[in-house]
Amino acid sequence: MNENLKKKEAKIKKKLSANNLQPSIYVIAFSQSPQNQLDFFSSLLLKQHIYENTPLFVVGLADGYDSALELIRQITEEVFAATQSVDIRHYILQKHNESIKENRRCQ
Template sequence: MQIKFYCDLYVSECWQSKKAKIMKKLKENRLQPAVYVVALSQGSQNHLEFFSSMLLKQHIFDNASLFVVGIADGYDEALFCVREITSQVYSETKETDIRGYLLKKQEEYERTGR
């Protein structure tokens, strides 16, 4: 599984100090039952999807590429994270193209290095 993290990763407040450790464990595909992943949807009809990181242990993710934009402490925090992302995108662009906004910011970050 290939995991890429968003340059301005959204993280539950309680996990700010553990962000690097959680990211490392996700890349190593280690079990983290409380961790929910918010990622760009694999299908083009949706913008975001979120699920328990335990699903990443399933074989359907073996060859998958995942662009993680947020990590959350459980289901409720994942909902809050999606709401936060949506609100930020709309307030900055007055549009609802979440996927486009996140990919554009990531591209700018990779191009400029900040």
């Protein structure tokens, strides 16, 4: 999530969950297509019926198209710096699983 949205993170997530319109918000998620790493799109598309029963693994939120591109660039650079590859999905899922394990240990 870019810096501008961190302050509003809870509110934005709540609105997205309630399917409320947020025209400036872009969603960055794992691609549904196996040949792509990430998809990004305006949150307005979540209003379409195709997304009602489609599970999305959201990896980031951005305030506008340009911010979405910048966030994807940052994600890609982070993954490459850490792994010397661009397997974004594997890296993020690994980090996600590590986070879950850490949270379980803290409980």
